[in-house]
Each structure stands twice: as C-alpha cells, then as structure tokens.
Amino acid sequence: MVRAQRQAAGNGLLEARRTDQGLELDLTGQWRTLAFTQIDAALAGLDLKGARRVEISTERLEALDLSGAWRLREFIKRTRAAGAEVSFRGTPPDQLRLVDETLKRECSPSVVASQAAWEEEAAIRSLEFVGRHAVVYGRDVARDLSFLGRVSVTALSALTSLKRLRPISIARHVYDTGVTAIPIVALIAFLISVIVAYMSAQQLRSFGAEIFVVDLVTIGVLRELAVLLTSIIVAGRSGSAFAAELGSMKLNEEVDALYATGVNPFEALVLPRVLGLVIALPLLTIIADLVGLTGGALLCRYLLDMPLTQYVNRVNEAISPTTFWVGLMKAPVFAILIAMAGCYRGMQVRDSSRELGRLTTVAVVQAIFLVIFADALFAVLFMELDV
Numbered sequence: 001m002v003r004a005q006r007q008a009a010g011n012g013l014l015e016a017r018r019t020d021q022g023l024e025l026d027l028t029g030q031w032r033t034l035a036f037t038q039i040d041a042a043l044a045g046l047d048l049k050g051a052r053r054v055e056i057s058t059e060r061l062e063a064l065d066l067s068g069a070w071r072l073r074e075f076i077k078r079t080r081a082a083g084a085e086v087s088f089r090g091t092p093p094d095q096l097r098l099v100d101e102t103l104k105r106e107c108s109p110s111v112v113a114s115q116a117a118w119e120e121e122a123a124i125r126s127l128e129f130v131g132r133h134a135v136v137y138g139r140d141v142a143r144d145l146s147f148l149g150r151v152s153v154t155a156l157s158a159l160t161s162l163k164r165l166r167p168i169s170i171a172r173h174v175y176d177t178g179v180t181a182i183p184i185v186a187l188i189a190f191l192i193s194v195i196v197a198y199m200s201a202q203q204l205r206s207f208g209a210e211i212f213v214v215d216l217v218t219i220g221v222l223r224e225l226a227v228l229l230t231s232i233i234v235a236g237r238s239g240s241a242f243a244a245e246l247g248s249m250k251l252n253e254e255v256d257a258l259y260a261t262g263v264n265p266f267e268a269l270v271l272p273r274v275l276g277l278v279i280a281l282p283l284l285t286i287i288a289d290l291v292g293l294t295g296g297a298l299l300c301r302y303l304l305d306m307p308l309t310q311y312v313n314r315v316n317e318a319i320s321p322t323t324f325w326v327g328l329m330k331a332p333v334f335a336i337l338i339a340m341a342g343c344y345r346g347m348q349v350r351d352s353s354r355e356l357g358r359l360t361t362v363a364v365v366q367a368i369f370l371v372i373f374a375d376a377l378f379a380v381l382f383m384e385l386d387v
Helices: 033-044 066-081 094-107 109-158 167-177 179-207 212-251 254-260 265-303 308-318 323-328 330-347 353-385
Strands: 002-009 014-019 022-027 029-031 053-057 061-064 085-089
Touching: 029 033, 029 066, 033 066, 061 066, 066 085, 066 094, 109 265, 109 330, 167 179, 167 212, 167 265, 179 212, 179 265, 212 254, 212 265, 212 308, 212 323, 212 330, 212 353, 254 265, 265 308, 265 323, 265 330, 323 330, 330 353
Parallel strands: 022 053, 029 061, 053 085
Antiparallel strands: 002 014, 014 022
C-alpha cells in the first residue's frame, strides 16, 4: 500500500514518495556543479526516519556530472549508515560507478604499496642527488686548493730570482689591465659620485644639512664605492680576458708545449697576470678616488653653490687618517681574487670553444661574487676593529 505523500524538492531536482517500505526517489533535472546549493537543500529535506528501503530512479535525470555523482554517493552512504537499504530502479549511473571505482582503486593495497615504493624511490633519488653533488663539490674544492697551492709555491720559488718574476711580462699586464682601464674607471667613478651627491642633496636639503653631502660622498667613495666599482669593472675586463687567453692557449696546446719544453706554465702565464693586476688595481683605485671626489666637488659647486675651498676643508674634516687606507688595502685582495678566478677557469678549458665561452662566463661571475663577498667580510672586520 502506497500512502499519498508526494514531495517535490530542490526546484525540480528531486521527487520523493513515501511507501510502507520506505522511500521512492525520482532524480530529475540537471545535477551539476552549479546546482550544489539546490541539491544539498533537496537531500537535506528528505525524512529518512522509519525508512527501511530507499529506491532511486534516474530515468528522468537530464544531466549528471561527477560533482553531482559525488553528492549522490554521499547521500547513499549516509542512508546506509542510518540502516536503510539503497537500490536503483534500473542500472546505476555510470558517473556514480566511476566515482566508486576510483575511490576503491586509490584505497586498494596495490595502490598503497606502489605509492610507498614511489616514495621510497624518491627518497633514494634525493639521497643520490645529494651524494653525487657532494662528491662533485668536494672534488671542485680539492682542485681549487690544488691550484691555489701551485700558484703559492710558484710565487715563493720565483721570489728567489728577479728573472723568474718576468718583469717585462708583469709590465705588459699592468698596462693591459691598468692603463687601458683608466677611461672607463674614471667615467664610472665620476658618475657614481655625482649620483650619490645628488641623491644626498635632495634628501638633506629639507633638513638644512647640505654640508653633510660632502661627508657622504667622501667617505662613501674612499671607503667603498671607488675600490668596489673599480674591482667589478676590472673583473669584467681582465677576469674574462685572463680566462679567454689561457683557455685559447689550452685549446691550441700551447700550454702542453710549455710543459714539453720544461717551462712551468704557472710561472710563465699565471703568476705575471696575478702580480700585474695586484699592481694595477690599487693604482686604478687611487684614480677612482680622485675622480670621485672631483665629481662630488663639481656637483656641490653647481647644485649647492658651495665654494671649492669650503668643499676641500669639509673633506679634510670628514675623513679620518684611516679612511683612505681602508679602501686602498682592499684593492690587492680583490686583485688576487679576480686574477685567480680568471686564470683558474682558463686553465680548466678542455676540448671545445663552447667550453671556453662557458668557463669565461663562470670566471667573470665568480670574480664579481668573490669581490662582493670579500668586501662584506672587510666591512664586518673593520666594524669590529672600529676603523
């Protein structure tokens, strides 16, 4: 016997009829993602109390996507948990069976085992990656220390004789790395000092403290900017040149010819370049200091109407006895880093011109990085020493 209780719910998405056995549900309309709110309202409005059996019909269902099938599955699961038997009039929707099979496959022991095996393999690959790169980096460090040791031993042995220092070769490298770099170094130092002075004047003018522009330019140029920018420029010019020259000699087997004739390539090729740059870079730093102070003086004269005598007096008051030497003493260290990076990468070139281009790029990048890193260490050291 069927009691005449018929209910339409969810804007035509569901029709329910209560029987002596339970409920008969007719799914109608379109069960899609956009109808989530109506679907939930329709299912929530069903009274399952006292229902021992729920029969679902999908004959009048117009559309059912996976999201709608998921909502239907959750309703079936909730109904069975309440103790009612759920059946379909006809064949269950394919979308519902797809959701059930997918969830069963994800929870199956084989999938869990395969996932565990994949995670274990990923962990092994990660450890293998770390180990391989640790070995590679360890070998690189060993080669770096070996190159540094050979250059140091060669330098110590060459000090016993002026001829072994090759002064003519050193003079040529001083000219190539120092004299030819004066125009670009002077231009960069002038522009940077003008920029620093202009920005400082714009900010300090509102406080009536234009006189401290001289302090900023003087201390900034002498302690940091002159030597740092000069070193970066030299790293781009000379570091790449060293790597390219030595790399070309390696490709042409000229280095092997030196070994064959009994000449030490480190003494003939590497040491003169290092010593030449150690001499040239401090001189370039002094030129950058002078040009930078000149640029600051010109801007103060024409922007702040500051007489040259007042500028010079303020410079003398702003600097301490160590200001100039703090910047200058960095130059030889930066020169050694740049020359060693360029020569080391040049001596590593093998087999092809492509390798030459790659190692030349690496030499420039490493030289600039080492210069900036060393400058940071100097800044911390001088701060601790209160210099």
